Amino acid sequence: MEFTTALFYVFAAILILAATQVITARNPVHSALFLVLAFFTASGIWMLLKAEFLAIVLVLVYVGAVMVLFLFVVMMLDIDLDKLRAGFWSHFPLALTVGVVVVLEMSAVLWRGFLTVGRQIHGDSGNIGDTKNLGLVIFTHYQLAFEVAAAILLLAIVAAVALTLRRRKDSKYVDPAQAVKVQSKDRVRIVKMKAESDRVTLAATEKQGN
Template identity: 40%
Template sequence: MEQAFFLFVAVVATASGLAVVLARNPIHSALALMVCFVQVAAVFLLLRAPLLAVIQMFVYVGAVIILFLFVIMMLDVRKQARMPFVKRWSAFAVVIVAVLALEMFALLLLGGQWQAPSQELSSGQMSSVREVGTSLFTEFLFPFEVASVILLVALVGAIILTRKETG
């Protein structure tokens, strides 16, 4: 049953990922990205990591997608959406999609060769919020702060880009 659910989630995630790239309307693209993020949260549930699934839903679906939608709505993207699609990269995109499809089928065919995660990993060593928080603010404090600064710079850049010139 888990394999069938994983296959369904993988197909929906792949289709929504393609919709992100191929959608002409940027709002439709952001909504397809939201569907892809929800599918990633479902994969976390399959991996028996409910905390990561909830964090995925709150941070990416709840915050990042809303930020994308606000930026899309604040910028005038209608003009760029009407421009013709660039055809010179189409062959390269088809090759990448074909390679990814072959990789997916190879994983499906050879999937029985891999072993299940060890009991130590599947028992959920990082299952509580306290353990994740302690690990985040002790071992991973510097990368956490770097990510915070990058997000702050992106937010300030978005505000500067959308600000109207007066005078």
């Protein structure tokens, strides 16, 4: 057995163990941390398959951004675990059915992948993990789909920002367009007043005269 094959089996075992702990751990924080371990292990498997770009994206996007948000939400919210486990067994048959369907679908996909293992991938070297070849494939064969996906993501970002911009009476709101148009004379007003020393001298003189 080669070293890479043995390393693949080690990573696969750790990945299965971490995925099992994600759904069986009683503490939500522990589940999120096991999910981080699963992502790192999956990234290692991508590296063994020479898919460096996918491995780096998995670590940066999911571990670096999504899981940090999950941990922040889980640790900030006061989750009632007893209430969450109250209807577990009542929904178990439906969850088991969905799980079996997902396993059958994944098995069909993997079996088809084993049958078509000799298919060539678009690109110079045929390595999907090579960033250069992946960029060539995206911006040549799938340029239209890539642009459509970018437009949809941009629309989703704008819609999310628009939904959060609601006028509230108890919050202060500043219009950026009006703030840019403000000039210095509108913010600063110079008022001429007599010096304090003259007033102090006048008061002292009046006191001595009395």
